[in-house]
Amino acid sequence: MTSSRVTPLKPAAADPAGEATVNAGATNGRPVLQVEGVNKIYANGTVALKGADLTVRQGEFVSLLGPSGCGKSTLLRIMAGLGDVTSGTIKFWEQDYGVVGDKGRKLAFVFQNATLMPWARVRKNVRLPLDLEHQSGPETEQKIDQALAMVGLSGFDNSFPRELSGGMQMRASIARAMVTEPNLLLMDEPFGALDALTRAHLQDSLMEIHAQLGTTVIMITHDVDEAVLLSDRIVMMTNGPAATIGEILDVKLPRPRNRLALAEDADFIHYRQQVLEFLYDKQKNPQIEKKPTDPARKLQEVACKPASSQDDAAGDTGKAATGSNKTRAA
Ligand SMILES: Nc1ncnc2c1ncn2[C@@H]1O[C@H](COP(=O)(O)OP(=O)(O)OP(=O)(O)O)[C@@H](O)[C@H]1O
Numbered sequence: 530m531t532s533s534r535v536t537p538l539k540p541a542a543a544d545p546a547g548e549a550t551v552n553a554g555a556t557n558g559r560p561v562l563q564v565e566g567v568n569k570i571y572a573n574g575t576v577a578l579k580g581a582d583l584t585v586r587q588g589e590f591v592s593l594l595g596p597s598g599c600g601k602s603t604l605l606r607i608m609a610g611l612g613d614v615t616s617g618t619i620k621f622w623e624q625d626y627g628v629v630g631d632k633g634r635k636l637a638f639v640f641q642n643a644t645l646m647p648w649a650r651v652r653k654n655v656r657l658p659l660d661l662e663h664q665s666g667p668e669t670e671q672k673i674d675q676a677l678a679m680v681g682l683s684g685f686d687n688s689f690p691r692e693l694s695g696g697m698q699m700r701a702s703i704a705r706a707m708v709t710e711p712n713l714l715l716m717d718e719p720f721g722a723l724d725a726l727t728r729a730h731l732q733d734s735l736m737e738i739h740a741q742l743g744t745t746v747i748m749i750t751h752d753v754d755e756a757v758l759l760s761d762r763i764v765m766m767t768n769g770p771a772a773t774i775g776e777i778l779d780v781k782l783p784r785p786r787n788r789l790a791l792a793e794d795a796d797f798i799h800y801r802q803q804v805l806e807f808l809y810d811k812q813k814n815p816q817i818e819k820k821p822t823d824p825a826r827k828l829q830e831v832a833c834k835p836a837s838s839q840d841d842a843a844g845d846t847g848k849a850a851t852g853s854n855k856t857r858a859a
């Protein structure tokens with residue numbers, strides 16, 4: 530949908546100079562989400578996460594990368610309240626979920642598969658979260674129109690999911706997430722099942738949505754180029770079991786970003802190299818010495834709190850999550 534225009538659900542913060550800028554929210558924004566000392570042990574004894582700490586700021590685009598099975602989905606689901614922590618805390622706007630509640634947290638989740646209701650037309654699928662909130666009337670219809678326009682699906686209201694391509698189904702899934710005007714959009718490999726061209730178009734759409742609405746996004750991906758292209762920060766997780774946040778790479782490429790121009794950009798290539806080095810070098814041999822780097826480009830080390838010994842016990846599973854509760858699943 531390269532030709533489609535993104536229609537904002539609410540006015541976007543204007544860039545007064547209209548020039549390319551680095552996303553300031555990534556460093557100065559208010560914390561939307563804080564993961565503090567999170568440990569996760571599944572009931573079967575698998576230690577999925579150990580001492581994960583991460584702060585995500587308003588308006589940031591953060592990618593989560595790491596080896597398969599390291600705990601990315603576990604962490605994202607905990608952030609969404611779809612899974613409990615064994616110990617540790619998840620905070621929204623620097624407060625517990627119990628204080629901010631669903632209205633304060635306001636998040637939406639996009640899965641790898643579009644997960645549309647096959648028996649319902651596109652419009653009904655997109656309106657689902659609003660139906661669940663018992664919203665109706667002209668304003669609701671307008672929100673649905675805008676969400677569909679935003680992902681380039683205007684005119685497909687009456688189609689059934691089976692009548693859409695895989696990429697269009699994923700667009701409908703993103704529209705369903707965005708119709709709630711979330712503060713926080715969580716995506717678990719949303720483009721993983723798509724071909725390269727469709728994926729590229731959806732990445733462009735997501736960049737436009739992010740630029741116009743300023744939505745905070747946390748996205749899991751295995752695609753290094755995708756992570757560098759889209760992100761303000763790339764959070765790289767260590768090998769599991771007992772995975773944690775390994776390194777965080779600040780991607781200071783100015784926005785808006787153009788994939789073709791960036792393909793030969795020295796900074797883009799440098800960032801890409803840093804991620805590949807982490808994934809295929811340091812994670813293959815975690816003891817590897819880190820090479821000194823230019824301080825301006827130095828990877829940020831994340832202080833990972835050591836988990837207390839009691840958290841290693843399988844018997845500690847199932848403690849209630851601070852952030853747990855129902856989530857708007859998109
Ligand atoms: N419900 C569960 N019960 C027990 N163990 C689980 C459960 N879900 C995940 N795990 C385990 O937790 C670890 C992390 O799994 P997770 O799905 O979070 O990894 P991931 O990084 O998302 O992997 P991938 O990149 O392949 O999607 C794995 O060892 C997995 O086997």
Ligand SMILES: [Mg+2]
Nearest residue numbers: 601602603717
């Ligand atoms: Mg996963």
